[in-house]
Amino acid sequence: MRKFLSMLLALGVVFVLIEMIEPIPAYGKVDLSKRVSEKYVSKSVSGFREEVAYKKSKNLEEGSANVVTSIVVNYRGFDTLGEVTVLFISAFGVGLISSGLKRKGYGRKPNFILRTAVGVVLPLIILFGVYIFVHGHLTPGGGFPGGTILSIGILLLYLSNEEYELSEKSKVLEGTSGSLFVIIGLLGIAFSGAFLANFLPTGVIGNLFSAGIVPIIYIVIGFKVGAELSTIVADLHKEG
Amino acid sequence: MMVVTILVGALMITAGIFAIETKRLLDSFIALSVLSLVSVFLFIMMKAPDVAITEAAIGAGLTTAVLILALRKIGGDEE
Amino acid sequence: MVYYISIALIGVGIYGLISQKNLFKHLVSLSIIDTGVNIFLISIGYVEGKEAPIYSIFTPTANFVDPLPQALVLTAIVIGVGILALGAVLVVRVKEKYGTLNVEEMKDVRR
């Protein structure tokens, strides 16, 4: 009975939602010229207009080759600060709610293959994570997946080693990188007159050293997300 | 392309229903992981590689790990 | 078509949220709703015949799908995992305190 009623309600919601999307343009037939993102792509928000060309255009208003990154970190960087804060506060909450607990083992010795492989795979995982967030402004990826991959490395350590415990330093890393993000934003006020404004040269689009503060912020985000998710993983290993 | 989309969509909805209706929680989490992985495919089809990578790392990887770790903490499946 | 897939996923999630009694299932349903919303967001930015929004050797000049929804979805995914982790820990504490994961049984215990 309960199932039938909930099915009815879910169908109702689906029906209402379908009615709601009636007026929006058909899938794949969207006109982008009416949206703000058009200016993000052509990097002409501040009025400057010139065809952007890979590895050629210089000193654009915003220099990351990955347009999504340019939005996430630069044009709408404030959202990302908020997003990092969500993760920060939920990691803090997970720690708070499972406080007073100690790590408990899995109750059986980890597999030999797992223990040996960790030594080989872990550096690779960390290297991959760091690569992803260092190149966030050039290739898909960035601070969030990069940080997640770092924390997956920590998870692997937990799985393979009964005694392993994340050191308290991760909290320091978390707090410091968070503060760094805010401080970079405040430097923006000092140098360019607006919070989170870019104050470094943007270089040639597509180069590793380009895009001003974007790579720096993404590295900070990477470490912060890595530290936060690692504390979540660590806290989930604690038991009363 | 249309056929692929429909197949992917059908797979996702099936995985979703299975995740909800199955009796064992572990199965449910695995089905959720499958749903996330399939959605990665959909994201790539819609030309969103950034989202695809993030969803693969977070949605399919970490979410499942978090849920399974929490399940382990309460002493595994009971139903 | 993708619109309907995402809406169907939202519907499945809501169905799960109401019909299921196990707390973990609610988290799973929530995750399904999130995935549905994310797919919807991406799909409204997709334009046929355009490429992924990254300047590279293969796409040296702009011919891109809408990058803004992708940026929004990145944010939404990360927020989603934060809430999910918090929810999972809360479920663990509920189980510790009431000894059950079932909503209905919990009502009896709490009385």
Added chain:
Amino acid sequence: MISLLIAIPLLGAFTSIIWKKVTDVLLIITPIINLSILAILRPTLVEHLGGWKAPFGIPLVLDNASYITLFIINSVFLLLSLNRNLFDLNYGTVFLVLLTSTNGLILTGDLFNSFVFLEITAVSSYILAYHNKNPYGAYKYLIIGSVAGAFYLLSTILAYVNTGSLNMAHVSQTLNSSVIPAIALLYVVGLGVEAKLFPLAGWVPDVYASGSPMTPVILGSMVTFTIMYLVGRIFLSVLHGSFLNVLYILGLITVVFGEISALRQNDLLRALAYSSVAQAGLVISAISLKTSEAITAGYFHSLNDVTAKLILFPIAVLISKGFGKNKIPGIAFSIASFSVIGFPLFAGFRSKLLILLSAFSKGDYVLPAVLLFAGVVEVAYFIRWNVRLWHESEGEECEMKKHTQFILLALSLFIIYIGLFPDLYLSVSEKIAKSLLNVSSYIEAVLGGM
């Protein structure tokens, strides 16, 4: 400069996780710094974050409404952090993040950014709800709140599809009226959970009545008032006040539902929780009358409600058996409850009268009827509780510190002061209402006459 209001508490939160010891100092210093920044600034100011101009970047808008709301929220925060023994300092980081997010919610001029800050507020509230070992209440809140968050995101994206932008002013300017119902309906669901609207308010008693002194105080004051501001901003400014009828009806149902449930409770905390649901419904239906007077009355009432709840909840938690020898908290409790009922001489009377008058002047008779009904029910249960608490003579020496008692008494005298001379609250709410209704100058300020 405006961004400092958000950056400083956030920096404080990040610092507090490294040096736990400074948390209690930070809790007092941050609101003081914020208030002094506010004292320097004068509305109307707009800061374009990252230096990107309006529809492209994220603007922070400090107009009259947000200025006053910020002032209120930060003062309330300061007042709460001075009330030291109500607080669990382990939660210090959460308070600072909550201050960050409420400030952000008030200042932001961007729809998606408001979603992000709403989620921060929500997550901090879930953590606060867990206080005093209340995992189920927190869990329930988390599930309902996150679903609402998903709907909020959906409506934001629908606005983006229609206008091509996420900027509130730009959306308000260009939104096609044919899609407003869909967007507004999704926003009702998205905001309804935090605003405690009827079908979505099921979490309130479970969270508010956990027996923790700080959870209901913080959620009922800071968060509630911020959400009321956001409801006004979105429905009046962004959506031009259309589709308010649904909000109006839901608000009225919420009042009736809240009051009847409050009457049926045997637990004082749960009764108070339902009472704040009812007050929230009253505020929302007043706001949705859409005339300047009615909105003024709505925010006035919300301010009164916040003040009263600041007194009622801590006393109800700490002295649940009866007042006995504790005369001072007893007097404060009675004054606050009379204000909620709306006895003449007390602050609540002024705001309820104003709501009545503004509804009559608009030719509306349903809201007055519901308001009178609510008043009768409130008299029934609040008098019952007052009698019960005063007659219970065995009340032991309470755990309340002297200076907390003093602050509570001062607050209750303030309620009487407002009841006699309502000008302070009245002028403040009037400014909020005028500023929220003056959409064109808001658009002008943000977009700079585009």
